[in-house]
Amino acid sequence: MDLLLFLQQLLNGISLGSVYALVAIGYTMVYGIVKLINFAHGDILMIGAYCGYYAFTWAQGTASPGLAIAFAFALAMGISALTGVVVEKTCYRPLRNAPRINALITAIGVSIVLENGARVLPFMGPNPRQVRIPEALTGVLQFSGLTISKVQVLTLATSIALMLVLTLFVQYTRTGKAMRAVSHDQQAALLMGISVDRIVSITFAVGAALGGAGGVLFAMNFPMIDPYMGIMPGLKAFVAAVFGGIGSIPGAMLGGLVMGVAETLTKGFISTKLADAVSFGILIVILLVRPAGILGKATREKV
Amino acid sequence: MLKVESINVSYDTIQVLHDVSFHVDEGEIVTLIGANGAGKTTTMHTVSGLIRPKSGKVEFLGKDLVRTAPDRIVRMGLSQVPEGRRVFANLTVLENLEMGAFTKRDGKNAERLATVFRSFPRLEERKGQPAGTLSGGEQQMLAIGRALMAAPRLLLLDEPSMGLSPLLVKEIFSIVKQINANGTTVLLVEQNARMALSIAHRAYVLETGKVVASGDAKELAESEEVRKAYLGL
Numbered sequence: 001m002d003l004l005l006f007l008q009q010l011l012n013g014i015s016l017g018s019v020y021a022l023v024a025i026g027y028t029m030v031y032g033i034v035k036l037i038n039f040a041h042g043d044i045l046m047i048g049a050y051c052g053y054y055a056f057t058w059a060q061g062t063a064s065p066g067l068a069i070a071f072a073f074a075l076a077m078g079i080s081a082l083t084g085v086v087v088e089k090t091c092y093r094p095l096r097n098a099p100r101i102n103a104l105i106t107a108i109g110v111s112i113v114l115e116n117g118a119r120v121l122p123f124m125g126p127n128p129r130q131v132r133i134p135e136a137l138t139g140v141l142q143f144s145g146l147t148i149s150k151v152q153v154l155t156l157a158t159s160i161a162l163m164l165v166l167t168l169f170v171q172y173t174r175t176g177k178a179m180r181a182v183s184h185d186q187q188a189a190l191l192m193g194i195s196v197d198r199i200v201s202i203t204f205a206v207g208a209a210l211g212g213a214g215g216v217l218f219a220m221n222f223p224m225i226d227p228y229m230g231i232m233p234g235l236k237a238f239v240a241a242v243f244g245g246i247g248s249i250p251g252a253m254l255g256g257l258v259m260g261v262a263e264t265l266t267k268g269f270i271s272t273k274l275a276d277a278v279s280f281g282i283l284i285v286i287l288l289v290r291p292a293g294i295l296g297k298a299t300r301e302k303v
Numbered sequence: 304m305l306k307v308e309s310i311n312v313s314y315d316t317i318q319v320l321h322d323v324s325f326h327v328d329e330g331e332i333v334t335l336i337g338a339n340g341a342g343k344t345t346t347m348h349t350v351s352g353l354i355r356p357k358s359g360k361v362e363f364l365g366k367d368l369v370r371t372a373p374d375r376i377v378r379m380g381l382s383q384v385p386e387g388r389r390v391f392a393n394l395t396v397l398e399n400l401e402m403g404a405f406t407k408r409d410g411k412n413a414e415r416l417a418t419v420f421r422s423f424p425r426l427e428e429r430k431g432q433p434a435g436t437l438s439g440g441e442q443q444m445l446a447i448g449r450a451l452m453a454a455p456r457l458l459l460l461d462e463p464s465m466g467l468s469p470l471l472v473k474e475i476f477s478i479v480k481q482i483n484a485n486g487t488t489v490l491l492v493e494q495n496a497r498m499a500l501s502i503a504h505r506a507y508v509l510e511t512g513k514v515v516a517s518g519d520a521k522e523l524a525e526s527e528e529v530r531k532a533y534l535g536l
């Protein structure tokens with residue numbers, strides 16, 4: 001095996017994995033707080049991707065590329081956060097005390113509504129669209145034999161920055177601490193005067209905003225978008241969250257990187273066709289060997 | 304200060320509280336004693352707004368609590384130390400105390416923290432440690448300190464002696480007495496009737512969801528029925 005090729009694929013994998021990590025954080029945060037696998041989270045990625053697409057199209061020639069990119073992320077994260085909060089309030093909150101399977105089925109329903117809603121909306125539509133990346137981001141950089149595209153540089157920089165900000169937020173802010181408190185014991189949090197409803201909303205907003213940013217990055221790397229584009233990366237990010245230990249934010253970050261690297265290495269050295277099989281094979285293996293995930297705590301289900 | 308009038312509370316179809324009434328006046332320590340399953344925790348949860356009664360009234364400082372959200376109730380000055388401590392095991396001791404002061408944004412939390420650390424020096428020594436690594440007694444102290452960080456006017460304590468050694472139980476009860484002496488009204492739920500009656504001013508006896516006796520704590524401690532049923536004499 002050629003070392004340089006290996007390093008190249010590793011680099012590509014880390015770049016892809018950082019996007020999975022961003023999306024996986026949304027799964028893991030929501031699960032940590034309301035114990036729900038939000039299967040509509042992948043479609044938030046799609047919504048973010050469309051926002052990025054419109055922002056880039058609109059910004060062609062009208063603004064500086066830096067501004068266009070910043071606008072794309074702001075729009076994607078804002079609209080995604082709003083969608084996440086609205087979905088939680090209207091679809092999941094009424095089911096908070098219902099059996100968990102009800103909310104899970106609802107999440108699948110929300111996912112179908114978002115995908116098909118995007119298909120019928122006149123300004124989105126069922127056809128795939130090509131994303132036109134701002135000129136400033138086309139091209140590659142070379143160093144000691146390795147090639148990295150400018151889009152990949154942006155991908156890594158953006159996802160690392162977002163994950164850093166999130167970590168600081170959860171670790172050091174009053175709201176971040178309240179999130180951790182609520183994820184440990186909702187009733188005790190209520191007794192501290194923490195408004196659990198508000199914390200749940202904020203969690204959905206933050207998770208969806210990161211998912212939306214992931215969507216923009218995914219669209220730029222690909223660079224195609226369509227209403228179903230969220231399904232596959234959504235599922236892989238879900239596997240990443242389970243791999244790292246669902247509920248654990250560092251776990252989701254690690255899981256995302258592992259999924260990205262596993263995918264590109266499989267594509268590069270084994271077979272493109274096998275890449276998805278390997279991704280989901282990881283899920284099966286982790287569920288068999290260490291169901292709590294790599295960084296998850298082995299806790300029994302509360303009854 | 305707190306007035307509970309004929310509350311009826313059910314879980315699904317099973318009614319566990321039947322016309323329970325009691326009151327707590329400012330400055331008092333009132334205890335609610337009763338065997339396991341009598342409905343003590345259910346009563347506490349109803350007062351804190353975690354459960355809604357099917358009928359009856361709960362009033363705190365003249366305001367209705369039945370239709371008030373739990374976080375609003377804390378803001379009104381009523382805090383609870385829940386049964387089984389329920390500290391946030393994944394947060395540090397200091398972070399737990401900060402969560403206790405979640406509703407307080409008046410810039411006086413440093414003072415409150417200093418007061419809590421004065422009452423519980425062990426917590427200061429361990430402030431950077433995850434709460435889950437504390438011993439049972441330390442966790443109980445943290446749970447009490449955490450509730451005090453909200454500077455409550457009325458403090459509810461649900462079985463603070465549960466699972467603690469006799470020596471620690473004594474310590475916890477003397478702290479409760481001290482908290483009361485410093486001006487906080489206390490509603491104390493206990494299975495350990497002897498200890499509870501020894502520090503309380505008044506008491507209510509709860510039996511399968513009904514108040515079956517009430518009165519002066521000393522008198523109750525001497526009454527034949529209570530001695531037989533709850534003090535094992």
Ligand SMILES: Nc1ncnc2c1ncn2[C@@H]1O[C@H](COP(=O)(O)OP(=O)(O)O)[C@@H](O)[C@H]1O
Pocket residue numbers: 314319337338339340341342343344345346
């Ligand atoms: N969440 C619940 N669902 C159904 N029944 C409950 C629940 N919590 C308590 N109970 C029942 O209500 C009764 C009173 O319980 P509780 O208030 O916890 O009593 P205590 O605190 O005095 O031990 C018990 O019979 C208990 O089994």
Ligand SMILES: [Mg+2]
Pocket residue numbers: 343344345386462
């Ligand atoms: Mg109890």
